[in-house]
Amino acid sequence: MKGSRIMADTTAKEAKISMKVIVDKVKKRVVYAEADHTFVDILFSFLTLPMGTIVRLLGKHDDTELEVLGSLNNLYQSLKNFPECYLATEDSKFMLLNPRSLSYYHTKNLKLKIDDTEPMKYFGCRYHLCENVNKFMLCKNVPGKDFSFRRCGSCNLMMELTHVYWDSSYSFVSSGASVFVSDIETYIVTDDLCVEPYTSAISIRLLADFGITDMNHLEERSIEMSSYQMLHFLKTALSIVYPLTYLVFSIIKYPVRELLGDGQDFTVDQCSLLKKDVSACSKMRLEVSLQKSTGRLLFAEAKEDFVEFLFGFLSIPLGTIIGTLMNGASSFSCMDNVYKSISNVFPLKGVPARLSEQHKDPRIDGSLLKHNGMFMVTDDLKISPSNSSSTIDILKTLEVLPKDIERHEVSFGLKEGLIMLNASLDSCSTLTRSLEHQFKK
Numbered sequence: 001m002k003g004s005r006i007m008a009d010t011t012a013k014e015a016k017i018s019m020k021v022i023v024d025k026v027k028k029r030v031v032y033a034e035a036d037h038t039f040v041d042i043l044f045s046f047l048t049l050p051m052g053t054i055v056r057l058l059g060k061h062d063d064t065e066l067e068v069l070g071s072l073n074n075l076y077q078s079l080k081n082f083p084e085c086y087l088a089t090e091d092s093k094f095m096l097l098n099p100r101s102l103s104y105y106h107t108k109n110l111k112l113k114i115d116d117t118e119p120m121k122y123f124g125c126r127y128h129l130c131e132n133v134n135k136f137m138l139c140k141n142v143p144g145k146d147f148s149f150r151r152c153g154s155c156n157l158m159m160e161l162t163h164v165y166w167d168s169s170y171s172f173v174s175s176g177a178s179v180f181v182s183d184i185e186t187y188i189v190t191d192d193l194c195v196e197p198y199t200s201a202i203s204i205r206l207l208a209d210f211g212i213t214d215m216n217h218l219e220e221r222s223i224e225m226s227s228y229q230m231l232h233f234l235k236t237a238l239s240i241v242y243p244l245t246y247l248v249f250s251i252i253k254y255p256v257r258e259l260l261g262d263g264q265d266f267t268v269d270q271c272s273l274l275k276k277d278v279s280a281c282s283k284m285r286l287e288v289s290l291q292k293s294t295g296r297l298l299f300a301e302a303k304e305d306f307v308e309f310l311f312g313f314l315s316i317p318l319g320t321i322i323g324t325l326m327n328g329a330s331s332f333s334c335m336d337n338v339y340k341s342i343s344n345v346f347p348l349k350g351v352p353a354r355l356s357e358q359h360k361d362p363r364i365d366g367s368l369l370k371h372n373g374m375f376m377v378t379d380d381l382k383i384s385p386s387n388s389s390s391t392i393d394i395l396k397t398l399e400v401l402p403k404d405i406e407r408h409e410v411s412f413g414l415k416e417g418l419i420m421l422n423a424s425l426d427s428c429s430t431l432t433r434s435l436e437h438q439f440k441k
């Protein structure tokens with residue numbers, strides 16, 4: 001049993017997708033790629049991944065040339081290290097660290113395994129006379145512990161392991177079939193990731209737009225990509241403007257975009273998802289500590305509602321951030337293009353750790369954190385419970401003396417929430433960028 005699982009993993013790792021790229025070998029640029037559904041499906045599936053999943057997957061890459069996702073990385077680490085005693089139930093952290101989108105099971109049919117998040121499994125007692133019958137317990141996969149069997153706490157009989165599906169309309173189809181797009185068409189993918197079904201007219205237009213003056217400068221190359229390489233491609237697509245050129249020539253033609261500037265550019269009206277979250281706790285207040293001598297924001301102190309709001313970023317799928325929250329103009333220009341290419345084809349929906357009805361919601365009164373906690377949040381979103389050791393640690397790290405600190409109370413609403421989300425994606429000055437308009441004179 002174990003042996004066959006290892007074999008299956010090995011073959012999954014060796015699976016590759018291939019595509020053709022048309023390059024200008026003189027300019028060292030990719031003009032466009034010609035790909036089938038296997039590549040396009042994976043490209044589109046990137047939008048279904050929750051941000052926390054992207055942080056975790058990209059964290060496996062050791063390449064340090066490209067740095068992505070700003071303080072979201074710290075946010076994820078803070079959640080991982082967050083003391084369990086502040087969480088509403090022992091399942092809260094697991095749910096927050098392992099978010100799944102509605103498309104989670106759908107994307108299991110991709111040719112390459114991109115999201116390795118394990119399916120949720122639950123133990124349930126099936127003994128009809130037992131008081132625990134049909135109560136389910138989350139099966140958490142903890143490395144080094146065998147969670148494959150468990151006895152019922154009431155009747156001591158073996159419990160059954162069951163999967164939970166979010167999307168009841170979903171049914172598995174045979175592997176290799178297309179997931180989002182037609183498997184008979186060929187697609188053209190531009191260097192900045194606009195996707196269209198292939199026609200010779202588009203091909204000619206792209207060659208003309210590219211300024212091809214000598215057809216001998218063109219060359220067709222084949223590229224094969226494993227899931228590891230595809231994840232690296234995601235990292236590239238989140239950080240530079242021409243990811244296909246980078247893939248072929250390892251050259252960054254245009255560096256990382258200086259993105260939305262102050263983050264003021266997106267339409268607040270579009271942001272229904274965050275609006276709901278923020279209006280539910282519309283009276284969020286933070287106490288911000290500034291360095292008197294420099295005006296620098298050092299850290300904020302906040303209650304659990306603010307911390308839960310921040311942790312919630314990790315559950316939002318990339319496509320929801322781009323489409324619903326940023327209205328197609330996010331920090332990630334290439335992924336905006338992917339979003340525009342797909343947006344009318346497949347609806348992307350965010351499910352921050354929601355369960356089907358019959359399973360126990362790990363929240364208490366709708367909250368994943370216990371009430372009455374105070375937390376320190378640094379500018380780059382490192383979060384820790386507020387106590388004298390965390391305070392002293394922060395002052396030491398920032399090299400600031402207590403007499404050089406002044407405190408301001410600031411309010412936190414939808415506008416700040418959106419700027420904060422945006423600033424967490426591409427910067428480590430997240431609090432400064434989202435709050436400075438409130439304390440700068």
Ligand SMILES: [Zn+2]
Nearest residue numbers: 125130152155
């Ligand atoms: Zn039982």
